[in-house]
């Protein structure tokens with residue numbers, strides 16, 4: 001008779017046995033059962049493969065159970081759910097970019113839950129223009145002839161290229177200094193070529209002259225493109241023609257000039273914080289550019305979207321592109337953007353009541369320090385933790401305003417019995433995970449990006465962690 005423990009296959013539990021054990025213990029996170037079953041089956045299959053290949057030693061049942069439970073917990077944690085952003089990076093692409101205002105969320109909820117007039121003309125009772133009111137709001141806000149909305153700014157760029165650089169005239173002249181990567185590994189040249197346009201790169205990385213553009217213009221040229229360097233800056237020995245000169249060159253040759261602005265500030269950024277001025281779509285159009293595109297969820301402070309603004313004939317043409325249908329926004333995004341744009345329009349010369357704007361404008365001494373002190377006071381009871389308040393630099397992030405350094409305040413945490421890595425991992429494992437950052441051997445929680453109503457969750461999470469460690 002063979003000893004069961006000597007046969008490694010015999011130790012691999014049956015899927016059912018694992019599921020029954022979990023049900024008995026009743027300690028799994030609330031995941032739908034089919035997901036749990038799938039994960040257990042995968043884990044058991046993996047064990048079998050590992051044993052077959054001779055590189056896995058299957059442990060006791062309890063050990064196997066704990067390993068599978070950890071996988072289930074990790075899967076549960078990966079669901080999209082709220083996270084506290086204590087990184088000090090205001091537009092954090094990994095954390096969903098711009099947070100939405102409660103009014104925007106409420107508007108989205110109302111429209112999502114019921115039927116709505118998205119494509120209904122309530123005057124005639126006939127079919128209506130999708131997002132027509134929003135387009136009017138955007139054109140009014142930006143001060144453009146017309147505007148429209150797509151899935152995101154990358155989609156906006158593709159649509160502009162599809163419309164203006166195609167067929168016999170598919171060449172787009174662009175400076176080598178503007179062939180940027182916009183995050184997530186996506187590069188502007190790749191996005192552009194996906195549209196079928198052919199890039200004609202001119203100049204050098206640091207220097208492009210008007211003559212470089214002019215020499216590249218030929219019978220196949222469809223448009224001139226400027227891409228705003230929103231996520232990096234160039235200093236030193238640099239040169240580029242002004243937008244006005246580029247516009248004049250385009251006019252001379254009968255070519256449209258388009259600018260991909262990306263970040264898309266709608267307020268004067270230099271008045272929010274001691275940070276540089278970020279150009280707005282209004283400004284860029286004021287320089288004579290025919291079309292501009294911006295992101296909805298960067299400095300604009302709204303939901304993910306791409307906003308195209310400029311000449312009415314070009315916007316109308318873009319809306320007729322078959323691709324426009326494939327890249328359009330759904331009712332919830334259109335509603336969220338509508339509410340965001342109305343917030344700007346109603347604010348007039350005041351600061352619009354949007355979380356991102358408030359976050360950028362928060363005062364270190366008046367807003368952040370009292371909160372930091374209150375949290376620190378709550379944490380003094382934790383003997384195994386040293387807490388100090390430190391001055392830090394917060395960032396706009398999301399590939400916007402790389403030079404902007406926003407003075408901020410953070411709690412600097414020094415755990416005495418566990419490592420900083422264990423503390424940061426522990427804070428990510430809570431119901432409302434906290435993302436901070438490591439600096440100078442401490443774990444830092446920057447309060448600029450934490451909503452004041454989250455302060456108590458932050459301190460509760462820490463109290464909880466140190467009760468267990």
Ligand SMILES: *Cc1c(COP(=O)(O)O)cnc(C)c1O
Pocket residue numbers: 152153154155182227228229230231260261262263294295296297305306399
């Ligand atoms: C961020 C960015 C984009 C892409 O915007 P998405 O809305 O994320 O698609 C395009 N161009 C520039 C210059 C950007 O900064």
